[in-house]
Amino acid sequence: MRSKVERIAVLTSGGDAPGMNAAIRGVVRTAIGKGIRIYGIRKGYAGIYEEEFREMYAEDVSHTINLGGTILYTARCQRMKEDDGPAEAAEILKQHKIDGLVVIGGDGSFRGAQCLSKCGINVIGIPGTIDLDIGCTDYTIGFDTAVNTAVDAIDKIKDSSTSHERCSIVEVMGRSAGYIALVSGIATGAEEILMPETYDNNEERLINNLIVNRKRGHTHHIIINAEGIGDSIGLAERIEAATGIETRASVLGYLQRGGSPTSRDRMYASVMGTRAVELLASGARNRLLCISGGGLVDRDIDEAMKMEKHIPDYLTRTADVLTYHYTKKNSI
Numbered sequence: 653m654r655s656k657v658e659r660i661a662v663l664t665s666g667g668d669a670p671g672m673n674a675a676i677r678g679v680v681r682t683a684i685g686k687g688i689r690i691y692g693i694r695k696g697y698a699g700i701y702e703e704e705f706r707e708m709y710a711e712d713v714s715h716t717i718n719l720g721g722t723i724l725y726t727a728r729c730q731r732m733k734e735d736d737g738p739a740e741a742a743e744i745l746k747q748h749k750i751d752g753l754v755v756i757g758g759d760g761s762f763r764g765a766q767c768l769s770k771c772g773i774n775v776i777g778i779p780g781t782i783d784l785d786i787g788c789t790d791y792t793i794g795f796d797t798a799v800n801t802a803v804d805a806i807d808k809i810k811d812s813s814t815s816h817e818r819c820s821i822v823e824v825m826g827r828s829a830g831y832i833a834l835v836s837g838i839a840t841g842a843e844e845i846l847m848p849e850t851y852d853n854n855e856e857r858l859i860n861n862l863i864v865n866r867k868r869g870h871t872h873h874i875i876i877n878a879e880g881i882g883d884s885i886g887l888a889e890r891i892e893a894a895t896g897i898e899t900r901a902s903v904l905g906y907l908q909r910g911g912s913p914t915s916r917d918r919m920y921a922s923v924m925g926t927r928a929v930e931l932l933a934s935g936a937r938n939r940l941l942c943i944s945g946g947g948l949v950d951r952d953i954d955e956a957m958k959m960e961k962h963i964p965d966y967l968t969r970t971a972d973v974l975t976y977h978y979t980k981k982n983s984i
């Protein structure tokens with residue numbers, strides 16, 4: 653017979669994402685409702701080694717559902733990646749009599765959680781990253797807010813770009829995944845979307861497209877460039893030198909991480925925070941929460957971490973049709 657779950661902990665780890673607070677709130681309020689004591693661990697895995705455990709109460713998460721960032725702070729923690737790091741962290745969690753740990757974070761944080769599971773800690777993962785780059789889930793908390801922030805900025809840059817008849821390169825976040833670039837590019841009607849997954853380094857094509865576009869009378873030309881490709885300023889200089897068309901780069905950077913989460917992020921965060929505690933209370937072990945086919949599922953952490961993600965065809969096809977491909981025959 654399984655023993656009763658009495659004390660659980662929650663932490664946020666890795667890159668911060670809007671909606672993490674809504675997830676913490678879901679965890680805290682659900683735990684308290686079930687009579688489970690809930691501890692917040694500050695600064696991600698680093699807070700385990702530093703024993704930054706604080707019991708949380710319902711009022712600790714009042715007025716947090718709308719806040720960006722994370723009230724528990726987040727960090728990157730090298731010690732967890734060392735051979736004996738997870739075992740030491742697990743030992744500390746056991747000393748604090750933690751029956752289950754909810755980890756809110758990205759792919760790296762889930763690898764850390766997987767290591768803790770091998771050391772006897774029961775972990776539940778909630779996907780929180782603006783990059784959408786976790787294989788086992790169709791959705792990650794923070795993505796919607798980050799995309800909306802990028803769209804708002806790109807729309808504004810486009811206004812200015814059109815007025816000056818410029819070419820504008822807007823660099824959005826996404827070191828290895830181009831989801832923010834792809835979705836914000838489709839949503840703003842960008843002329844080019846450069847993603848690490850597909851970009852062929854063909855600057856000649858970019859330049860030709862711009863020249864033809866300009867000859868056709870288009871007054872703006874927006875190139876969305878993912879962080880993983882980078883070098884937006886250099887690219888702008890090369891395009892301007894080749895075309896004579898004023899070209900400016902804007903790197904959106906960290907503003908994409910901040911801000912009040914959208915309703916979509918708040919909703920998924922609340923749903924997953926609640927479910928994480930329900931899973932722990934029901935005796936489930938080592939699960940990752942995922943959105944799949946529109947529904948909420950939980951997967952075994954080892955199986956889930958093997959899953960790979962591919963950008964859906966419907967998105968890349970849409971981008972192919974709606975961005976300008978003047979090197980092909982195109983009469984739009």
Ligand code: ADP
Binds near residue numbers: 732761
């Ligand atoms: P994210 O969770 O946003 O992907 P990181 O990749 O920086 O962010 O990972 C966050 C933290 O998770 C790291 O600082 C480290 O403590 C832990 N972590 C990442 N990868 C591993 C790993 N392979 N083994 C153990 N812990 C890891």
